[in-house]
Amino acid sequence: MTARAQWLSALLAQYSVFVPAIVEDRVHWHRLESAELGGDGDNLTPALRRIRAAEPVKSFLFTSREKVATFPERLEPAEPKVQVLFGVKSCDLLPIRVHDRIVGEGEFQDPFYAARRKNTILIAADCPVPEDSCFCTLLGLTPYATEGADIALSVAGDGYLVETLTERGEQLVRASGLFQTATDVHVARREEERKAALEALGRINPKPWNPDLPRAIAAKMSDEAFWRKHAATCVECFGCLMACPTCYCFLLFDKAKEKGAERTRVWDACYQAAYTRVGGGANPRGEFLKRFANRFECKWKEFKNDHGFYACSGCGRCLTVCMGKIDIRNVLGEL
Amino acid sequence: MTNPYQPIPATILKTIDETPTIRTFVLKPEQEVPFLAGQFIELTVPGVGEAPFTPSSSHFQREQLEMTIMKVGRATSALFELKPGDVLGVRGPYGKKYPLERFEGREVYIVGGGVGLAPLRALFLALTHEIGKYKRILLRYGARTPADIVYKDQVKEWQRMDRVDVDLSVDVSDERWTRKVGVVTCLMDEIPCDVKTSVAVVCGPPIMMKFVTQRLLDAGFAGENVYLSMEKNMSCGVGQCRHCRVGPYLACKDGPVLTWDQVKGVEDPFA
Numbered sequence: 001m002t003a004r005a006q007w008l009s010a011l012l013a014q015y016s017v018f019v020p021a022i023v024e025d026r027v028h029w030h031r032l033e034s035a036e037l038g039g040d041g042d043n044l045t046p047a048l049r050r051i052r053a054a055e056p057v058k059s060f061l062f063t064s065r066e067k068v069a070t071f072p073e074r075l076e077p078a079e080p081k082v083q084v085l086f087g088v089k090s091c092d093l094l095p096i097r098v099h100d101r102i103v104g105e106g107e108f109q110d111p112f113y114a115a116r117r118k119n120t121i122l123i124a125a126d127c128p129v130p131e132d133s134c135f136c137t138l139l140g141l142t143p144y145a146t147e148g149a150d151i152a153l154s155v156a157g158d159g160y161l162v163e164t165l166t167e168r169g170e171q172l173v174r175a176s177g178l179f180q181t182a183t184d185v186h187v188a189r190r191e192e193e194r195k196a197a198l199e200a201l202g203r204i205n206p207k208p209w210n211p212d213l214p215r216a217i218a219a220k221m222s223d224e225a226f227w228r229k230h231a232a233t234c235v236e237c238f239g240c241l242m243a244c245p246t247c248y249c250f251l252l253f254d255k256a257k258e259k260g261a262e263r264t265r266v267w268d269a270c271y272q273a274a275y276t277r278v279g280g281g282a283n284p285r286g287e288f289l290k291r292f293a294n295r296f297e298c299k300w301k302e303f304k305n306d307h308g309f310y311a312c313s314g315c316g317r318c319l320t321v322c323m324g325k326i327d328i329r330n331v332l333g334e335l
Numbered sequence: 336m337t338n339p340y341q342p343i344p345a346t347i348l349k350t351i352d353e354t355p356t357i358r359t360f361v362l363k364p365e366q367e368v369p370f371l372a373g374q375f376i377e378l379t380v381p382g383v384g385e386a387p388f389t390p391s392s393s394h395f396q397r398e399q400l401e402m403t404i405m406k407v408g409r410a411t412s413a414l415f416e417l418k419p420g421d422v423l424g425v426r427g428p429y430g431k432k433y434p435l436e437r438f439e440g441r442e443v444y445i446v447g448g449g450v451g452l453a454p455l456r457a458l459f460l461a462l463t464h465e466i467g468k469y470k471r472i473l474l475r476y477g478a479r480t481p482a483d484i485v486y487k488d489q490v491k492e493w494q495r496m497d498r499v500d501v502d503l504s505v506d507v508s509d510e511r512w513t514r515k516v517g518v519v520t521c522l523m524d525e526i527p528c529d530v531k532t533s534v535a536v537v538c539g540p541p542i543m544m545k546f547v548t549q550r551l552l553d554a555g556f557a558g559e560n561v562y563l564s565m566e567k568n569m570s571c572g573v574g575q576c577r578h579c580r581v582g583p584y585l586a587c588k589d590g591p592v593l594t595w596d597q598v599k600g601v602e603d604p605f606a
Contacts, residue, residue, distance in 0.1 A: 071424050072422065222602060250575070254381070254384045280408070284606040294580075
């Protein structure tokens with residue numbers, strides 16, 4: 001068994017392990033099974049050099065459906081099994097910070113999220129081959145992790161070059177007994193690859209955005225023609241919002257059970273017509289154009305003003321899934 | 336760690352029909368809900384859904400919670416089917432209270448419309464409980480018809496209280512109505528208090544709020560002294576789900592009461 005497979009095997013012995021894998025030329029998250037690491041080599045090589053998986057990482061932490069309360073019996077949050085996300089990208093990490101801010105911290109911390117977050121080990125992988133949909137650098141991010149994960153990893157020959165970013169990451173690496181100190185040559189190769197990735201992103205997105213998007217968006221909010229032009233091909237499928245790793249809107253819905261009732265939290269989408277509707281029927285964002293503009297106001301104005309960073313990591317999932325081929329870079333680039 | 340989405344049981348002790356479509360539910364929660372006037376509560380109709388309501392009872396009396404509710408949608412229709420003895424869920428309190436400390440020594444001019452008098456009653460009861468702290472309380476209330484007036488008996492008592500000035504109007508009168516006829520702004524041609532130092536508090540349907548606010552500003556109230564109930568679709572109640580955003584604010588966390596100065600920059604704040 002290769003050292004790589006040995007490490008994954010050791011992780012799998014203790015944790016649930018998810019890795020990026022190619023399915024029909026797309027990267028998807030895949031639950032690693034021990035059989036895939038059997039024999040004298042690894043039958044599965046995680047697709048670590050490709051861009052982020054199609055599924056947003058929020059699926060692992062802030063799940064699309066979660067039972068959050070029962071009535072009248074109280075629901076006590078269970079301790080989830082520790083999971084390892086092996087090969088998250090830099091553009092997957094900022095969205096976790098977004099969820100931490102909203103549901104992971106503060107007076108009304110969500111215990112379901114907090115438990116999963118605590119029990120999730122994040123092993124980041126460099127992103128050496130950006131694709132046309134990528135724009136992390138427009139948001140000030142890099143195509144490699146420097147914080148927010150436990151370990152930052154890059155593929156080096158048939159091994160991994162790792163840099164530990166947290167105490168937990170350091171322990172994981174030490175406990176494996178599989179790593180030796182990297183040579184300058186390894187590190188130099190990683191730096192070269194990182195530089196090349198940055199240059200590639202510069203070629204993909206040559207024009208920087210307006211440095212003060214909050215102000216630029218505020219000035220555009222009542223410009224109906226602007227939003228009408230950019231929303232023209234939107235079919236209101238909400239795919240962009242579901243695929244978005246930073247979108248955190250949710251809805252609580254209740255359902256009668258044989259004994260009592262149950263409350264489920266599901267992802268919601270601010271493009272839904274009824275999103276702001278109240279019991280009496282009033283609906284402040286009843287018109288679609290207002291809902292379309294709201295998405296931009298929320299992510300690139302309000303969130304930035306409230307938290308100091310944009311609720312966007314440039315992962316490009318929204319434009320990849322869009323049936324109307326709406327590329328938000330065209331919207332934001334025009335501000 | 337507590338679970339913010341988990342309601343606690345509250346038994347319906349009594350219901351009071353205020354009007355054909357508005358009912359007050361007197362609830363006894365399993366644990367005391369330490370609300371202050373202006374804050375709201377998420378009320379669960381088990382198995383049907385949840386909606387935000389502001390208690391209408393005094394915050395000096397917390398073992399029981401009164402909620403005055405209009406039957407308008409799915410959850411409230413199911414709620415109206417329930418009887419004394421049935422159990423609901425409550426969680427909260429959420430949001431910000433009325434800043435009563437800022438009201439001390441001043442005249443408080445309260446304007447309500449329809450079921451909007453519910454949260455204002457919690458405020459009114461809190462103010463009159465310590466009436467010595469305030470200069471005077473003026474209440475202006477408008478309802479559609481005399482039959483649509485909520486808290487009919489109490490309103491009569493309030494009219495007899497010292498340092499309290501109450502006036503009512505209805506849009507459509509009947510043969511026994513002796514007061515003004517017209518929307519509530521018809522009671523505001525004269526505002527008999529010092530508008531420079533007074534505070535105004537408004538709650539009612541959006542269109543009423545819009546015109547009342549305009550009238551208050553025209554009369555000389557400062558925007559920072561005009562308190563508006565900006566109830567929106569407050570689903571989670573705890574500043575997470577985002578449905579109740581009003582410009583840079585979340586109604587559930589920063590409100591539901593916001594001042595005119597806070598909302599005046601928002602496009603169409605009364606939409």
